[in-house]
Amino acid sequence: MITYTICIFTQNTIGLLNRITIIFTRRRLNIESLTVSETERKGVSRFTIVIKSESREEVEKLVRQIRKIVEVMAVFGYLNDEIVFNEIALFKIATPLGAKSLDVETINKQYKAWVVYWGLDYVVIEKTGSEDDIFGFFEYLKQYEILEFVRSGRVAVGKTEKGLVEYLPEAEWAYYL
C-alpha cells in the first residue's frame, strides 16, 4: 500500500466536507487522516487528506471526481517524497509521587519533544513529526503510564516552489499575508 496525500483547495462553504467525503466512501477508500483549515487566501480552505491505495490509477480517478465538485478549485495528489508534511501529537503522562521520573533531556534532545503543560500529577508532551517519528516516541513513552494520546491529521505543502498561486483561478481573494 502506498500513502497518498490529497490536497484540495475549496471555497469555504457549509456541507462541503460531506460532499468530499462521500466520494471516498463511494469508492470504498478509507481516510487515514483529514485536516481542514483556511489558507493564506481568505475564503479558500485547504483539505489535506491521507489515504493508502495500491493503485495509482484509482487515486487519479479519485482526484478527478473531487475536482468535479462545483466549489472545488484545485486538487493535487502527492506521494510522500513530493511534499513536506508533519503531524502533531500530544501525550498525557502520569507523574504521581514515587513514579519513575521523566527523562526530559532524552525527550528534548533525542526525540525533539517538549513538555507543554504541567499538571499536579501529570504532564502533557507535544511531539511534532511524521507518523513514524510520533510512533517511535510512543514506543519510548510506553515505559511511563500514558493517560491519553492524541494525534492530528497530516498537514502538508508541496515541494514545488509555487503551489496554490499557480493553479487557482484569478480572483479577488484577500490575502492574509
Added chain:
Amino acid sequence: MEAIASPITDTQESIQTPVLINGSQALMKALIAEGVDTIFGYPGGAIMPVYDALYDYQEQINHILVRHEQGASHAAEGYARVSGRVGVCLATSGPGATNLVTGIADALIDSTPIVCLVGQVAKRLLGTDAFQEADIMGVTMPITKWNYQITSADEVPEIISKAFYIAKSGRPGPVLIDITKSAQLELMTQPFEYECCQSLVSYRPRLTPKKEQIEAAAKLINNAKRPYIFAGHGVQIAHAEQELIAFAEKTGIPVATTLLGQSTISTDHPLYVGWLGMHGNYGANVMTDEADVIIAIGMRFDDRVTGDASRYIKQAKIVHIEIDPSEIDKIIRADAPVVGDAKEALQALLPLVYANDHTVWRNEFRKFDTIEHDTITLPALTNPEGKIRMAEVIDTLSQKTKGEAILVTDVGQHQMMASRYYQFRRPNSLVTSGGMGTMGFALPAAFGAQVGAPDRDVVAIIGDGCFQMTIQELGTIVQNKQPVKIIILNNNFLGMVRQWQQLFHERRYSFVELQNPDFITIAKGFGMDGMTCDGRENLSGALDTMLAHEGPFLLEVIVEKEENVFPMVPAGATVSQIRLS
C-alpha cells in the same frame, strides 16, 4: 425654511423608497429572469409562500400540478431533454422533497439539467426534527451536481442564477435549492436585482478543446484503418448532430450510438451501423473488437455498453471526446483524450481529418446485419403465431409515424424493443432512463416532453409493471390537455426480470407475474380515452385510432407473454459473446 422643507423632503423620500419584496417574490422574479415558463410541482406547508407568490405570476409561469413529486422530477427531465432548456420542479419539504429523489438521481446519471426548488422548515427550526423536516441537503448531496440551502431572502437572486448556470453548463445535471420558509417570507433588505451567472471562480467547464488534443486525435483518426465512431448523449446535449454527420461523411467512418445517443443520426443513414450495448445490434457490438481506432463522443463507457470492461476493446486506440474530464480514463483509458464540448471538438476536428471512404471496413458490418435480420428481426416481425410481439407494435408505430415521433420509454423489455425497432428519422427523439433504469419514468417524462415540444407527436412506450409505478400522472396529462399517446405493452410480467430468470436462474420466476387492473377503465376514470388491442389483425387500426385521436390516448396491447429480447450480452461477458438466442 426648514420647517417647510422637511415635509417635502419626507414626501420625496417616500416616493423614492424602493418597494422591498419577500424571498418568494424574489424567487418568482428570478425564475422569470431565467426565462422559466413552466414549473412542475406540488404544494405543501413549507413551500406555501412560494405558491402564494406564484398566484400573482400565473400569466408568466405555467405551473403544472402533478400527482406525486416523483412525477414532477421526471416531467422536468422530459421537458429538459426535448426542449434543451432547464426543467424546473417545485416541492415542499420533507416527504415532498424526498419524493423528488429518484428523478434527481436519474437526471444526474443521464446528464439532464433540472433545478429542483424545495421548501424547508423555518431557519429557527432547522435541525430540530420539526414537522416535515428532512435533511434534503444531506440526502441529495451525492446525487446532485450542486445543492444549496437558502436561509435568507437576500440570497435568492445570486443562488438562483448560480443554480441555473450550474445545471445547464458543462456536463448538465440536477441542482437542488432548499429554501427555508422564513427566507420565503422575510423581506429582502435591498431592492431586487438580477444578473444571470456567467462563470464561477471554482467551476469553469472547458468548452473549447485544447489545440494539441485535437491534433493528436486527428492524427490517430487519419492513420486508422478501421476507425469506428461511438456517439453518445453528449452529442445531442451539445446539439452537434450536424457536425457528427459532417465528420462521419467526410471520413467515411461508421457510426454506432449508445442507448441515449439513439436518434442522433437517422437510422437509415448509410454510415449508421446500429446501437451498442447489452441489447444493441449484433454487428455494432461484435465489430468493436475489430476496430483499430474508436472515436467515442459524449459517451462514458457505461457497463451496459462495455460488458466486461477488463476485456473491452483492448486492440483499439481510443479517442475520447468528453466535456467532463472525470470521465476520461474512468473506465477505458484514452489514447487521445479531448476535453470539451462535442460540437466545438467536431468543428475543430473536421478540417484536420482526411476525406476517406473505408468501404471495405464498412461493408464488414453488413454481414452481421444480415445475420441479425434473418435470425431475430424477421421472425419477430413476421411470425403469425401466438400473441402480438412487442417488435410488431414498435415496427408498425414506426411506419405510421414515419419515424418522426418522440419516443419516451420506460425501463425493461419494451424499452429495448422500442430502441431496436423504431426507425428514428429526427434528432432528439428518444427520451429514456438510461443510467438509472428508473421504472415509472415514462409517463411523467412523456408528459414533460410534450410540454417541452408541443409541436411534435409524443408516444410513450410503457410496460405494465412500469405503468403502475406512476399511473396517477394520467390525471396530470388529462387536466393539462396534453395529447400524449401512451402504449402499454402488457405481458402481465415484469418482463426483463422474467427474461433473466429464464436465462440465468433456471426459469425460477420469483415474483414477476402481475395481476393487472383494467387499464382502460382506469384511464377512463381519469377522463382519458383508450382501447385494448388483443389481436394481430387489429393492431394497425388501433394505432391509427390512437394517432388520429385529438387528445391523450391510452392503447393497451396484449403481447406475447414470454418473449425475450435478443441480441443480448450477458452481464459480465464480453461484447463479442453477444447471444442471438
